[in-house]
Amino acid sequence: MSKPILTVKQLTKRYGSNTIFENIDLSVNEGDTIVIIGPSGTGKSTLLRCLNLLTKPDGGQIWLDQQEITAKGTDEDRVRQHIGMVFQNFLLFNHLTALENVKLGLVRVKHMPEKAAEQKAMEELTRVGLADRAGHYPGQLSGGQQQRVGIARALAMDPRVMLFDEPTSALDPELIGEVLEVMRKLALDGMTMVVVTHEMGFAREVADRIVFMERGKIVEEGSPDALFYHPKYERTREFLWKITELYGKKEAQS
Amino acid sequence: MGIPFLPASVSTEHGDQQPVDFSRFIQYIASGTAYTFGVTLIALPSGLLIGLVLAFAAVYGGKLAGKVLDLLSTILRGIPPIVLLFILYFVMSGTINLSPFWAGSISLGIISSAYQMEIFRGAILSVSGEQMMASRAIGMSKMQAIRYVVLPQMIRLAIPSWSNEAAIVIKDSSLVYAIGVPEILRRAQLISASTHQPFLAYISAALIYFVLVFVTNRLLGQVERKLTIPVNP
Numbered sequence: 380m381s382k383p384i385l386t387v388k389q390l391t392k393r394y395g396s397n398t399i400f401e402n403i404d405l406s407v408n409e410g411d412t413i414v415i416i417g418p419s420g421t422g423k424s425t426l427l428r429c430l431n432l433l434t435k436p437d438g439g440q441i442w443l444d445q446q447e448i449t450a451k452g453t454d455e456d457r458v459r460q461h462i463g464m465v466f467q468n469f470l471l472f473n474h475l476t477a478l479e480n481v482k483l484g485l486v487r488v489k490h491m492p493e494k495a496a497e498q499k500a501m502e503e504l505t506r507v508g509l510a511d512r513a514g515h516y517p518g519q520l521s522g523g524q525q526q527r528v529g530i531a532r533a534l535a536m537d538p539r540v541m542l543f544d545e546p547t548s549a550l551d552p553e554l555i556g557e558v559l560e561v562m563r564k565l566a567l568d569g570m571t572m573v574v575v576t577h578e579m580g581f582a583r584e585v586a587d588r589i590v591f592m593e594r595g596k597i598v599e600e601g602s603p604d605a606l607f608y609h610p611k612y613e614r615t616r617e618f619l620w621k622i623t624e625l626y627g628k629k630e631a632q633s
Numbered sequence: 634m635g636i637p638f639l640p641a642s643v644s645t646e647h648g649d650q651q652p653v654d655f656s657r658f659i660q661y662i663a664s665g666t667a668y669t670f671g672v673t674l675i676a677l678p679s680g681l682l683i684g685l686v687l688a689f690a691a692v693y694g695g696k697l698a699g700k701v702l703d704l705l706s707t708i709l710r711g712i713p714p715i716v717l718l719f720i721l722y723f724v725m726s727g728t729i730n731l732s733p734f735w736a737g738s739i740s741l742g743i744i745s746s747a748y749q750m751e752i753f754r755g756a757i758l759s760v761s762g763e764q765m766m767a768s769r770a771i772g773m774s775k776m777q778a779i780r781y782v783v784l785p786q787m788i789r790l791a792i793p794s795w796s797n798e799a800a801i802v803i804k805d806s807s808l809v810y811a812i813g814v815p816e817i818l819r820r821a822q823l824i825s826a827s828t829h830q831p832f833l834a835y836i837s838a839a840l841i842y843f844v845l846v847f848v849t850n851r852l853l854g855q856v857e858r859k860l861t862i863p864v865n866p
Contacts, residue, residue: 433766460772470767474785474862484771487781518864536771 382409383442384540384571385430390439392425399425400595403439407540407573412566414582415575416622417592423575424467426592427542430573431462444539460488463533463541467548469525471517477504477528478513481535489536503531507561523554527561534565541565543574579623583607591615655833661824662837668816669845671734672806676741677799683742684749689779691750692757702750709747715808717744722812737809745802752794756787789860796853800846807842817841 385407392399400422407413415423428434430441432448432455440449448458471480481503485496504510507527517525526546533541543562547555559581566572566585576582582589583603590600599606599615610616691702709717722736731739760783768778810819817838825834 431770433769456769456772456774459770464770466763466767466770468763470763472764472767472782472786474782474789483781484773487777488772516863518862532771 383407384409384411384444385573386442387430388440390426390429390441391437392422392429392434393437398595400592403597405590405597407571409571410569411587412572412574412585413588413590414586415573415590415592416577416579416582416618417598418618421592422595423592424544427464427544427573427575430542431459431464433459433464456488460484460536461539463536463538465526465529465533465541465543465546467545469517469522469529469549471525471528471532473517476514476516477509477520477524477531480517480528481532484532484536500531500535503535504528506534507531508557521554522550523557526550526558530558530561530565540571540573543572543576545575545577547576547578577622577625579619591618593618655837658824658830658833659837659841662817662820662834663841665815665817665820666841666845668734668809668814669803669806672738672741672809672814672816673803675738676745676806677802679742680745680749680798680802681795683746685753687746687750688753688757691754692761693775693779706747706750709744710751712744714741714744714805715811718808718812733809733812733814737806737812737814741802741805741808745798748798748801749795752791752798753787755794756791757783759790760786789857789862792853792857792860796850796857799849799853803845803849804842 383406385405387403387405390403390405391401403426405413415426417423425434429436432441432453436449440447442448443458443461447453448455471477472483475483478497478500481500482496485491485499486493489496491499501510501513504513507530509524509527509531512520512524512528515524517528520528530541530546546562547558550558555578559578562572562574562581563585574581574586586603588600589603589606591598591606593614599610599612606615607619610619687702687706691699694702717740718737721740722731722733725731726736764782764786765775765778768782769775773781806816807818809816810822813819815823821834821838825831828834
């Protein structure tokens, strides 16, 4: 369980003279669930997008399975096949049904035959509990269902690691539970996950490690227990308890 | 240009007018519809093809392509179609031999492609961004994302503005009357002169144009409804 899947060294991202984050080091081992927390505007989402090269980092290196993906000449499309991503606003393909959303990558990127792709897509939808919604378009699904299709779409590619960018932030409180449940199950099944979220209940229960980021830097990282009960910095404690108070109620409802 | 066909009951003699049969009027003028169709069916599809390609080039082709196409479109949209028509027919006829029909079809096609490029560019921009990101995130190339995700969505978005443009091209096809193509308006003009019945002549022309535009918009409305993505059952 200690094989590193993602290794990040000295990663830096700037927009003009504005530094989003600087010299980030991070290591994600196989089967780990890493939860990244921190105030908004801290660069968490940008960091996530740099990990699958949707955004180009300005400095530093990233390795996926010991292969440097920030190296020149890397086939980025190939890299992204192996890194699943789930977005805050789901970003399903609006003109395709749930099944077609999951199938598209299998047919076009993995070049699977139509039939096999359909079967695999159906399996993934079943995994997130949406087999009965296969023929529905995104506009016909609830936010929670859309997000679960988004997860199925990413899972279908058999990724080495899954990135979640605030997957429940755009959801009504009563819909958060079903998405977190799917993620919990994934983590238990051994999927390697990096999750940016404000859901502290999820972080405490599922995370192997919590990373606290602020103003483009990692302030502190450690096990949930360490960060919640024995943080090294007062700032960590302050943020954690404030966010737990804010989001705790919502989570209790769901 | 002679008058190929005149309604039998209409006399061309001055001061000797007989009651005019409206349906014959319509018939004579409507026989110009073939030219109206011809000009429209060349200008509109070629504008579609060129406009679509240029719109994607403008959005995804980098900064320079975007700027050049911007300039080109601004220039073309700043010229009245009839001026371009005259340039093509009267100026260019020295170097290339263009029939009035082709000069008209080509100039309307060129101008329409600029407008259609703007329609499609707007549609692409409103789909792109996030849908492109989601496509790239599962490992699609840019071209695949355009082909399988952006294109099918932007086409749907573009249909309402595109039917507008289709109506404009149908109506603008009347401009080729000025270089003698015997289409609807030209025929109305001829029969008006020969019968001294301008009211009937131009009302007939107006009616025919209206029917063409109305039917076209209805058809495109049906296409739009057919392609609508269902929301909330």
